[in-house]
Amino acid sequence: MLPFLTPSPALVRPSSRLAPRTQIRPKQQVFLPGRPSSSSAFVQPLPNTARHDQDVEGQDGAATQTRPRPDNAAFSHFFDKRTPSYTQTSTKPKASHEIASASPDAVTAFRHAIGTREPASIIEAYQLLIQAQQRHAQGVRNSSSRTVDIPDIGFPVRKADIQTAVRHLVKHAQREGYMAPHLVQACHRMFQDMSQLFGFRIAPTDLHRQLQTFCLSDSPTLHPCEAFEQLRASYPEWQPNSSEWGMVIAYLEQHHSNDHAIQLWNEALGAGVEIEDPLRNTMIKVFLAVNNTAEADALRQQLAQDDAHLGIDTLTATVEELCILASTSKQVDAESMRKLRTHATNLRNALDSNSDLGTDSSAWQALLRYEAIVAGPAHALQMARKAFKPGVFDYGVLCMLLRLHTDELNDLQSSDEALELLDRIQSAIDPKRTIQLDDRCYSILMLGLLSPSGSGQDDAVALNQDGDLVADQDTDGGGGRSPRSLPSPNQVREVQLLYDHVRALGVPPTPLLVTPLLTAYCEAFLPSLPSAMKLVQDMLEHGSLPSLSARKQASSTRRKASRSRSLAIGISIVRPVLDACIKLKDLASARDLLSRLHEAGIAIEPAHKTDLMRRLISITTSWPEAFNVYRSLSRFPTSPSSGTRTPSRGLDERGYISLLQSLRALTFSDPKTPHSATPLPAPPEELLGIVQDMRSAGHPPSCAVYTSILDYYAKLPQPCYLGVQATHEMLKLDVELEPDLPLINALMNAYNRADEPAMVLAIWDSLMATRQEIDGVTLSVFFDTAGRHGLLGVARKAIGTVRRVEGQGGGVRRSAMTKGAWDSWLECLARCGRLEEAIELAFGEMRKTLFTEAIGAHDLDDAGDQGGALTVTLLVMKSTQAPVKDRHGQVVGPDAKTMGTLLRFAAHERDRRQKRLMGNLSPGPTDDSVVSRGRGTSIWHTLRARIREELSWLYPQVKHIGENTPL
Template identity: 25%
Template structure:
């Protein structure tokens, strides 16, 4: 296999999307059914039930997702229900699903119970809470547990509350855990030893040792007796925190139990592993190995975690695959256990960190596969990370090796516990979007696999991967498909902000003319833009286009080579017809600016007048940006009426008669200077810069202000231009060195000090 891993990337067929609108989004639709003359008989409910039972025993989430809906359909369409369909079996399936990312499936099973003849009991509610907590739906879990008594006649037990508390622990939210404990007490359920053990473990995980000690004191004052898990959590936590003095106190208590024979009443593998961890820290790998051998001879209950505890220390400084294999064999001899995936993964990471690096780690992986060690994500992720480091572009050869590793992981087993996880897909998708060596064909394969396995990208990572794959695409259609395929994994992952970020990235792309375009323009096809807007309107939760969305499109389509007043008017009609839109000043400014850029000056003025007419509405009245856009529009218009408008508005603002603009900013002044120069009113422009700016609370000119003045005064001839240059040097020498002038024939160069 190692030789296969090292092969260069295989040639793949190039992708050529179809331009037909009828097949625009085939990846979001079901495949066309084929007609079968000999259609196979549908499996019976009894057969489906048997397969469902076997699927949950075999850790096959993919099969459960398909079999359960078929079982319900078949059972309800052909009564009576199968005699072997019982509540215990459904609860067993629910327990399995509750530990996965298929919460919707779990909720469906729960909701189907009455229709299948079973009344949901307390255990069903508990399992549902486990599913909510494991999938991060903590707010929903809290609402559910508060409603259990009123809606279902069931009083939540401490175990139910502990499920939610542990959910906050998984999220690293100790404050949230304590908040739930308070709610638990108010609801009449007292925290038990499991509650306090979770708080202790969370405090250790967050490095808050003072909180650990506070929780232990609170536990004692509440009359809750520490159990074996409490002592184990304290021992392990203190060892990992380097608090060896405290760890030895816990060690003495555990050893006392061991000598008194209490181990037969509960001293289990976890406690032994805690003691073993302390031994390794204090006496090194050799001391830990010696203790494990003694316990093995005494018949102590060592497990695979004992072996892993030793492997962590022994893997430090490994140089070659031979040393790694020898270490694992020594551990197997010392513990009497076979090294599992976890132990192999620890040794593999030790090799990656050592001088041998990736080549030796790949050899160890091959050795593990030769010994029939089933890989999982924990084993493969470090290799992928080393191969596809984000800090450097992944070569086609390294991506080829990564593909081989992924194929082996995904095909070796369909069990949920050994399937590729979220991090595997994120790493590979990032590599596929590499701008130097993109591989969009493989990204489509990954996304299809994710969809089949029910693996989703969260709301934070989904937009990132969509945008990265878009930028690696070779056409607008290919970029849109990258977006659409990832969106199809979970339509709830994108919110309004994410859609706008994706649309912004899409409109910033630049490709040759598109088959879906109506012209030779290089802009994004409007048909695809409309698909984006449609997705936003029909998203869940609702994320309809907002002012930012339309502002983005107005700016984009007013700057294209084919921009026209009719195109902007069409967008204007869309936003007027959008009943979900709440317009604001920024949107009106974008609309006014868009009309101005396409030469529809009268339409731009109407937008300004509309804003003035609605000046009592703070959300839509004019602001300083509106003023700059209006002045710029007047300057480009060039008509006498436009000059009159510019001068009138400028005067009204100065005299405080325009609600929404309390004072003029530097951008306003620069727009005014340029406007006056376009009309040949150079004296007014110079007066504004040299006499009016910087006095009576007005902003002072900067180098950019002077550059605009110098550039625009060329319209008045060389003599005027030279006169302004000399005035700048004479009156504003402190800005002279920062100013860049516009040299003859439009070439930019640094200002030179005029000769006397």
């Protein structure tokens, strides 16, 4: 223990400078219990530019604005070991690093949610993003001496992120056929926030999406026509195109508002809008509905002319988009299928009529996709055989056709059948076997062998040549299989045979090839870790294989990027192996795998790293194992997301807080006494080492972090003094920390539970000397310390000091003597042998004081019914029959906890006196009437009778407390 913390007369005034500093303090500064504890009196003065400080300091006159408070050093030695001098440099405004570092984390979480394309995840992440932006903006404004405009806030979100989120919500609604109200509300909020909150310019694309939300809504709050007019009026520079006009007209046509649709059509023509085919098709329906066949025929002629002049690229893209729409939508309208057939026919005619276009690979791929959707994959193969020419079909067409054979993939029973299916498809589009097969097609076959439902779920993905690989990587563990149907041992065996065959052909073990089999081994009822570890080792040994992609000349840039992703080994690929280790509680295998991954240079994102730490720590059996897991994972480099400043190693702030929480939840027994019920505390040097790592990673620990650690060491079954002391020492070294009142209370309570009353009294004296804020918790801890160590005189002095200073404060202010503080004070009196005094206070001053405060604060639930005529006397009378409650439903005045504590002490006093009485009697049999008479007149009986008389509603709850205590 440090010298200035020794319990001695000098302890109350540990600094020789304290007395003169408090003497020169302005007389206007008095102890105000409501003053925030995070003010400058704890460590360093906050900048005068902060609005909160201006309000507080303005009460003390202009003189106090120009210099720091002189009494800070009297209390700062508890939180700053060096007790730094107070110079003008400490008044420079500082931006909140905690808030600034949380902003990129919120943006990263928002981008991850966008990547899932799940509306619920996007909306939840966006709400957290808005909260982070508000905290960020408030922090910037508080640290600036001038008005901060929206562009100067510097929140790291990109406009493209919000636009992508809106696009995913709209596309989700298009697939469902309508937009739910909560999605509409989310899109509208994002649209407004782009300009009002983030300062982005509203572009035509944003207006297009905003209009879409009104047209897709099943119950729009504003009619799409009115919304369309308002958007055009609010953004006069916006020139809506045929698509925007068509959205509104299509909405009117669906709701049979044909006259209004024709009126809007004429308005669009008058505005000089270039009409496109979708709008013409809609207007054909409208004119036919009103029997205007002439206009409908004229529009049909325009459609025929436009189709005849469409280029090959436009037709190809149109057929591709319509095929994807037909496959992904739950309900496909007849008009879309008619357009698909029309464009597919025109595309086929264009290919047949022009020999130069007959070898267009992308056009034939679109036709084969159309044929597979309409007539089935077998007809698509027949078309491919007839249309075969060297160079027409590439590897992408082969994979597309393979994935479109859904039924065949579902029916695969052996590796031989899988290879036969692949050979049949290749013979149709590549009879000369010029296409070199790689991991992509074999991965599709493995998925079909492992889980029939998995291939069916991937049908929508199979239709997207550029996105199927990404979908494989993003599904559970990369396998794409449904977790509801685990593969049988025979299926796993056949996939292993197929894998061995593919490896014998020289195909390297890329993640795309290995993942299906790896996931099957790990998700089995009894995971096969040796087989899974061998597959991982194969991947790591052949990890540097970009030459495979170089040998394959992809037909598009997007496919090249997709292939490079298939060769990247990430933590998501080996995640099933770690899950299996956790399932089997095989920590040794998990650490061995982590060691291999680290040697291979695998990066782990902070969020994944935190999750792995928490899950692996949960299967450890000792503190050294738990902290070894932390050290093993913390050394992994992080893979920073775009636009964020993630540390090269370590965790993010949320990760450190979550990790500390998981560690505090662990309980380990002493190996020397395995049957002992007392758990071992976490080694302070290890636990606080994580806090130090947190600071080194750029995330300064907050007061809440220190408070949670102090509470952990204090509330163990056997409080750990070494943990409390080490945490206190770290607090002193953290010169940037501004301790708040919960942290002060936690420190006092920790020393109280660790049986160090001198430290509690020293902190209390410093609080009183510097006129800092206290509350009911502070008093409760102090009274508990005084009661446990017989310091009744010190407790009485504290009561007098609090009442005197509160009386000097003036005004209407809640007293620090809350109900909890009163309970602690009564317990203190009882522990110090003043039980009768405690009982009188409970029925008298405590009840009246709390009633008076509740009346003054208008905090009684029945205050309105009494018409403002409530008095303390009336409440005292009422409390004899029924509890008096505040607006939150809490009892005002003594309750079951209060009287239960007093009854326990009364029972103890009764038994103590009874033992003494029986000891004074002569040896021999004791008359039961004497014992009974002694018990009937005890203080416990008197207290019970008084509770039954003055608090009759409370008596049934406490009447049995103290009945069966041994003599």
